[in-house]
Amino acid sequence: MSKHARAGSRATRPSRTPGTTRPSRRSRAGGTRRADGGSRGSRGSRGSRPLAFAAALGLLGFGAGWVYLAHDPPANAAARVAADARPPAQERAARAAERDPLQGLPEVSEQTRAKIPADARQLILVTGKAKDSSESTAALYTRPAAGADWAKSDSWPARNGAKGWSTERTYGDLTSPEGVFALTDAGGLLAKPPGTKFPYDQDRSFVATGRGVNGESLRGSFDYVVAIDFNRKTGVSPLDPTKPEGEEKGGNIWLHVDHDGPSQGCVGIPKAAMQKVLETLDPAAKPVIVMGPKGF
Secondary structure, three states, X not given: OOHXXXXXXXXXXXXXXXXXXXXXXXXXXXXXXXXXOOEOOHHHHHXXXXXXXXXXXXXHHHHHHHHHHHHOOHHHHHHHHXXXXXXXXXXXXXXXXXXXXXXXXXXXXXXXXHHOOOOOOEEEEEEEOOOOOOEEEEEEEEOOOOOOOOEEEEEEEEEOEOOOEEOOOOOOOOOEEOEEEEEXXXXXXXXXXXXXXXXXXXXXXXXXXXXXXXOOEOOOOOOOEEEEOOOOOOOOOOOOOOOOOOHHHOOXXXXXXOOOOOEOXXXXXXXXXXXXXXXXXXXXXXXXXXXXXXXX
């Protein structure tokens, strides 16, 4: 084929009319271009997409905020914070419970209760039948913590001084001292009962001589004793004769085994009760004895 033939074949293609534009790829795909430079269809729809997306985000944010306010409005949140700031339920119940104004010790006066050490958690209460009586009752009390009310756990018949009670005791007056006294030391003729926590002095010297005020035998009275800290040196055997406040007040006032008669100033309780006392009292609980006529 000659060069002229090939050239003729090209000439058969339609020629563009002067002044017309060739359709672009974008206009062929998306429509014809308008005379004002815009395009039909595609460019308008693409411009509206960001606006629709922003509107959707706005509606979503508004809905989330409405749900938050409806679920947990500020007033409810503040109320919950106030509720969480309250004391625990158990503590509130304890505060609400009415305290016993007598602290579990109705047999003694307010003045005597005020003398009981705040840290004492064990107590023996000896309540005399009358100011001049040698008959009394002894009871063991405990409390779970300082400041709590006392609870009675045991009670026994008891004897005290033959002439009752005195706040100004003197040697030989046959009265028991009235007041609140610590219990710190123990001992006896017999070996200490199992579980005894007090310092315990077993000694053959714990034997009473003579006879009781009413002529009764004193045999076995000092099988077990707990020294009452009235005019004595603490931290030593109950047998120690030291009297820091002078001989005229007397001393060696003990809680010991009852000999079925009044004492010269000590407090006597049954032998089994003495064993119970020694098994129970604990120096860590700061035990005390509160003793005197009823209502003192």
